[in-house]
Amino acid sequence: MKDLQLFLCITKKSDSNDFTSFFSDNGISYLLSNPCTGSTRKELLDTFGLVQTEKVLFLTILPSEQASSVLKKMNKEMMMYLPDKGIACTIPVDTISSSTIKTFTDGNLTDKEENDMNTSDYEMIMCITESGYSNVVMDAARAGGAGGGTIIHAKGTKPEEKGKFFGMTIADDKELVIIVTDKDSKVGIMKSILDKAGANSEAATKLFSVPVTETAGFSFSVSRLEQTSII
């Protein structure tokens, strides 16, 4: 197993240019970005369109060491310790093709022992839900103790025949909800989603969680405000 991490970063759309230049300054040249929507607790303000919910998701693959230093640098330079500034995390990569390694890194990689998995106290929950139901999922997640989440519009694929309507191919409309949370609250959140938006409900949510190696941007949360010293 090579020592690689999938690097994910979610920021506000208005800040996305700053982040792009931060990444390129730190030698990250191959970066995927995708528009997505942030969830918000400020319901009334959201109704009146006064909360910026447009976000951007950045994706890349980095060697573990670089990933770790980038995350630390981000916390400081991009002021990720501030609320609503954005989050980032890394997820261990298992299998990868040789050319992909070349695309993302300079190729000098150390091998890593299988049991040498150092993971953080965080996990990432991914929920695939029917289009239009991400609100329901987020409400359920919050009831289970989640702080926030990110919604990505996604297209499911169907067998070719089923999706055809004259000349068009109609995709299965889906929404992908990503929630990064600490391990202690994970089960509660997932159970709450299953209860309120699980397979038997209209939302028909499918969900799973993956381990997270390291994070940035989680130092602030309202409940921990008193314990955390900012900076």
Place this chain on the structure above:
Amino acid sequence: MVKKLVLMTTGEVLIEKIKESLSSVLPISVIVLLLTFIVVPVDSGLLLAYLTGTVLLILGMGFFTLGADISMSPMGQHIGSTVVKKRKLWLIILVSLLVGTLVTISEPDLQVLAQQLEGSINKTLLISSVGIGVGFFLVIAMLRIVFKIRLSYILLAGYAIIFILAIFAPAEFIPAAFDAGGVTTGPMTVPFIMALGVGVASIRSDKAAEEDSFGLVALCSIGPILTVMILSIVTKANAVYLPYAMPKIDNSQELIVSILKEFPEYFLEVAIALLPILIFFLIYQFIISKVQKKSINKIMAGALYTYIGLVLFLTGANAGFMPVGYYIGTQLGTLSYNWIIVPIGMLTGFFIVRAEPAVHVLSVQVENITSGTISRNNILLSLEIGVSAAVGMAMIRVLTGISIFWFIIPIYVIALVLTFISPKIFTSIAFDSGGVASGPMTAAFLLPLASGACETIGNNVITDAFGLIALVAGAPLLTIQILGLIFKIKSSKAHVAEETAQAENTEQVEPETLVM
């Protein structure tokens, strides 16, 4: 602490919107203000009205864009994505016909045009037939996407019919007919119809989805041109121009009175414009595909913003910009060096595009759909250059009175030829921008400017000043498709470079392996 943070994020959105609307309205306001200082002296009452109008415009633009983002666009997208998902052809036809007709009937810009032509064609007849015309073309536009017919072919057919009809139509109606095409696709229609296309594209997984998100507005602009021409042939009406009545403002009190008089008019007009769409959407989502309550609340709040925004914007444009535009026009016409109206027109044309509310919607949509490959600034610059050239041509017409055909025919012939050369997505965006670039600001400032000049120079307003909107709507067809050509050439060069680089590297290719 938490409260403070909430305030911070709220402020951020508002500040961003205000910044955006300042950057779109201020440039043109400053240019016009400079004109009144340097070239045409304006009395203080008029200046006061103009400054008040500018403030209203900035506020209105801010509210409108916020409202369009959270209300008009989501509504259109919801209808677009769900109506196709139902996979029933009759439903697509019915919904497109209804949406096209309803949105057009309620378009404030169309009301203004109908008023200007009231002397020749009955107002209700004109509005309802243009509405049905747009509905009909929206059906064609949707069916085109479903049956995968190339946009260029339909544009070619549509404009061929228009130019054939133009031979039979009374000559003085032709500029007005072409203007109708640009005018009807205004701040109400564009966000909604554009979102409809994006909605349809959002649930498709085939390759053409991206370029097909545009092109609906393009076809909808054909409808009004055709209907006005047919109407003028059928009714054999004579075009009559109703001269513009300058409001007389001597002091600040009279100014307030004149603006207060305008307000109720727009309160009612915009309410009539918004209600049919809102009601249609509520019924649609109830019968066809439900929306969550939370989203409905947000859409309603957004509709309120759109309402406030449009009322402020239209009042500002008509009470502030229209009189000044007309006055500057008449004064420029009397000058011995009246050719100066051409460069002045080009200058104002360049800066006025940004202040069109629908342009904001288009440029944002383009950037989103192409994930930034075609940037907002590229689109804006192309529009600015195009409109600037168009207003220049229109002013030459005002001075010389040469027929609009000398300009319109070459523009459309070149534009239609370009549809086969330029990348498809640029063709769709270009023909969409035609309707988008010519909105309330063009109608409320540039057209009065041209009419005023035309009157004092002694040319015929109906044939020589009208047609300005048509030119403004026509020029982006060229500039944006040329932008597409530049993109094409650039990317093919990059492609060649990449290929040669790859060819040099061929020896080093090693078999791919999986690394675990």
